[in-house]
Amino acid sequence: MISNLFTKIFGSRNDRTIKNLRKTVALINALETQLEALSDEDLRAKTAEFRERYDNGQSLDDILPEAFAVVREASKRVNGMRHFDVQLLGGMVLHQGRIAEMRTGEGKTLTATLPAYLNGLTGKGVHVITVNDYLAKRDAETNRELFEFLGLTVGCNVPGMMPQQKKQAYTADITYGTNNEFGFDYLRDNMAFSIDERVQRPLFYAVVDEVDSILIDEARTPLIISGPAEDSSDLYIEINKIVPLLELQEKEDEEGVEGDGDYTIDEKSKQVHLTERGQIKVEDLLTERNLIEEGDSLYSASSITLLSHVYAALRAHKLYQKDVDYVVKENEVIIIDEHTGRSMEGRRWSEGLHQAVEAKEGVKIQNENQTLASITFQNYFRLYETLAGMTGTADTEAFEFQSIYGLDTVVMPTNKPMIRDDRADLVYLTQEEKYEAILIDIKDCQERGQPVLVGTISIESSEYLSQFLRKEKIKHNVLNAKFHAQEADIVSDAGLPGTVTIATNMAGRGTDIVLGGNWNSEVEKLDNPTDEQIAEIKAAWKIRHDAVIDAGGLHIIGTERHESRRIDNQLRGRSGRQGDAGSSRFYLSMDDALMRIFAGERMTNMMRKLGMQRGEAIEHPWVNRAIENAQRKVEARNFDVRKQLLEYDDVANDQRRVVYSQRNELLEEGDISETITAIRGDVLAGVIDQYIAPQSLAEMWDVPGLEERLKQDFLIELPITQWLADDNKLYEEKLRERIEQSVEQSYKQKEEQVGDSVLRQFEKAIMLQSLDQHWKDHLAAMDHLRQGIHLRGYAQKNPKQEYKRESFELFSEMLENLKVDVVGILSKVQVRAEEDVEKVEEQHRKSENAPREYQHEEAEHVGGEAPQSATVMARTEPKVGRNDPCPCGSGQKFKQCCGKLK
Structure with missing residues (x-):
């Protein structure tokens, strides 16, 4: 109550921020x-003046x-847009390194030109980051003329570009992508x-459009570059035949004893578990299929694959x-982004899931990846200054933006007051009744000439x-993702009187629905339109626009609630x-997934007891609160998943920084002989x-062993x-020195034989090749560790602490x-000669340039329960404790002998 009174007197933090920024707006005006x-x-000369002042x-x-x-002023002259x-407020917030919440239609694309x-x-x-290639190209072309008028260069970074084109895009002052x-x-x-193959400069300033979609929705999906591993297509096909023979166990009985099913499904965590019977x-x-030996267990070390x-x-x-989760197109399984409804060509699920889906759909199974x-x-976006x-x-x-990225959110006032009528939800018993009610609403809008946008959460x-x-x-x-190519035309027509448009998740579509239709798209279809033709198109649009306004503007129908309130708000x-x-x-x-999982049978039974008739709906604030609470639960769970993923990836991130920093130094150094000498001394x-x-x-x-x-x-x-034998005063210290000198002398003889420059080049090639190979192997080991780390919880150990400790040991x-x-x-x-060095480099390039996949990893189980991907690591010898006697027989403790960290 006191805080509410304080807010009323002094305004909210957001209000105070906007008030302070308005002083600068007055200076600009x-x-x-x-x-x-x-x-x-x-x-145009102002740009050179500003640069000089900055340099000074x-x-x-x-x-x-x-x-x-x-x-x-330049925008008024070039684009005719002020x-x-x-x-201006939004531009200042972006320059300060914050998030500007701006309602749809408030002109985010134009706002970004200011801080850019x-x-x-x-x-x-400067990197201006969007959610898809279409928007990146569109925004780059839309703003290119403005920036070039002011003397700044513009680049566009999209998939499929040659390295030289990418390098050129990154050298621009402003790069869209x-x-x-x-x-x-x-x-x-x-x-x-080599340094020449790198395209990016140090990461300085980034503006992320649809920041919630990129930094939150996609934060559970690490970017993974992978290469082909061994082919196991036949195995996927054989196991694919087994799964249909398994029966679902609906639930456990009252005593907690498992029923007669083979597997259970947990919809909330999106996991499947085999029962003991299964x-x-x-x-x-x-x-029966000779895939395991008679009497072998599925959980034995030999069967873990x-x-x-x-x-x-x-x-x-x-x-x-x-x-829903994927489409089959041209004999290929293509993932559907659950957040945007877009098809994601070239992206693959990891851990064998993609190959299993390919086997299920009977399409060609592509190799597993490493x-x-x-x-x-x-961790990528936190690299920006x-x-x-x-x-x-x-x-x-x-809260999530602040706690994970350190970004404050500032809600921008709208240019004009918001007058949209957001009506209460209507809840029906069955999907059939729900769709019948939607049909009545659509017919009513169409008869009155009101355009309708119907939002669904899946292609299905x-x-x-x-x-x-x-x-x-x-x-x-x-x-939806199946009609990606016609997207611009469909959106431009969505505001026409009486038009009905069905859309799968409108987040990130990037195009406003203009009431009365988009007259600009009509003009663009004409070859060299005259002023008279443009005037006619505008006049016809004005009549349509007014008719739509009279009919009530664009009407939004949501066919079910999304897991996140934010996605629902994007549709609205x-x-x-x-x-x-x-x-x-x-x-x-x-019957909706959200209602079924979180409202459950209790609410359904209550609705039936109230005597609801077919076609009747509940419309009550209590229902809306229950739905909002269900969404909050899902949002909280998803936040925990993202936070957990980050905590695990932070461990890998520290290691990644060390390796990448070392690698960059190797690339930049012409002579790494000092490093090689130090390493040789350690070994x-x-x-x-x-x-x-x-x-x-x-x-x-x-001595003979040595x-x-x-x-x-x-x-x-x-x-x-x-x-x-020759020198009885050759004690340990001097003996070590003599051995080290002999090894160094032997290496110097090799250097004299092949030449200093050739050996330096060879050292660098071998160091890079070995570093890359060991890093790849380490990533695989880290994957195995992470997938099975949750099992440590059963031994009363903290899985995160164990992961940190063991990953450090692995590193x-x-x-x-x-x-x-x-x-x-x-x-x-x-x-023997420089040709040998070139062979090593060529071999490395071939392995690096092998076909790569850009994967979309399922990260929901990270650190959680994921028995389907747990890997058992079997020791061939007993583990030696740090304080145990060293097995080499020196008599010293292991930590001071063979276990000593160099």
């Missing part, structure tokens, strides 16, 4: 008359009022074999539906509704743009320690036994193995 008097050349020490904040005023005051120009003055590169492409370019740059049945079926295949097939059949590089969007974003719906996720729902409308002979358009936000009239209503049924010291333990008696030394080991690892024969082990590998190759390989 005061410059307008002065800039209007400038010629085009003088206005002025901050961008000092330049901001004049820079924003210049952009506004930035509103609310767009200001930060583009630095020459460090998609979040995926920027992220994949970062990973590809860190797999490059495990036995699968083992029998696998034995089969176990992951079985669970992948179960998930493919029981959790992933055609036309992870080559990966990063989450959270300044990050900002804009969207129509961010306030509901403000949109096609079901489309069939329903066809039976009733109601003309309509369908906008398509109506009522720029103060237009509009209305919205959601129709629900107790050699470790080898000597195993046979001559530090500060040990000469009687405990294994001689043999040096011969094997360093290709050098040293008569150490003879040295000791330390990788670094040690890398050193040994590099030194071993350099010591043993005989380099």
